[in-house]
Amino acid sequence: MEQTIAFVLGVLAVLAVAGVVSMFKTRVQIKDLYTEIEDLQDVINELEREIHRDNEMLDRRIDQEIDRFNKVSNTLHDHTSDEMNKLYAYIDSRTDKMADGISGILLEMIDLEKNIHIRIDDAYDRMDNEIIRLDRKEDDMFKYIDSRTDKMESRIDSRFNDNTAFCDGLYHSIDAIKSKIKSKIK
Numbered sequence: 001m002e003q004t005i006a007f008v009l010g011v012l013a014v015l016a017v018a019g020v021v022s023m024f025k026t027r028v029q030i031k032d033l034y035t036e037i038e039d040l041q042d043v044i045n046e047l048e049r050e051i052h053r054d055n056e057m058l059d060r061r062i063d064q065e066i067d068r069f070n071k072v073s074n075t076l077h078d079h080t081s082d083e084m085n086k087l088y089a090y091i092d093s094r095t096d097k098m099a100d101g102i103s104g105i106l107l108e109m110i111d112l113e114k115n116i117h118i119r120i121d122d123a124y125d126r127m128d129n130e131i132i133r134l135d136r137k138e139d140d141m142f143k144y145i146d147s148r149t150d151k152m153e154s155r156i157d158s159r160f161n162d163n164t165a166f167c168d169g170l171y172h173s174i175d176a177i178k179s180k181i182k183s184k185i186k
Contacts, residue, residue: 012181019174044152062131069127076123080116087112 087109 008184015177015181019177040152040155044149047148065130072123072127076120080120083112083116 091109
């Protein structure tokens, strides 16, 4: 009987040591996973900083383009106004000097005004196309960032699920061993 008790105690001692070793291995694995999660969080934070920086740069670029567009528009408007003022002054002086040449001058003036309006329309069209192009680049950047974030989240979820399943299996194995030991002791 004493040998049986000694044998059982020996087996229990070995199981206890194996359980402690297993717990320490699990603890080391959990610590490694925690470090890996922290590293991934750092990567995510760095990506967020890069995205924020890129957004700020894009906003600055858009603001610069708007400012440039406003300057070009104002310059064009001022130039057009100056040209129109010069044209009106020229017409006034010519109408006073030559009554017979009015119809020819008016035709030149109409052609010049049409050309100016065509140039203004062309400038607005070019600026609209540039704004559309910049908006498309911004949309493409956000799609790329969303896809990269989704991939990282799925990787983290799968690793977490794998580790959770392992820990659950280990916990159930320990419970089964405890129940067997208790049933043998009784």
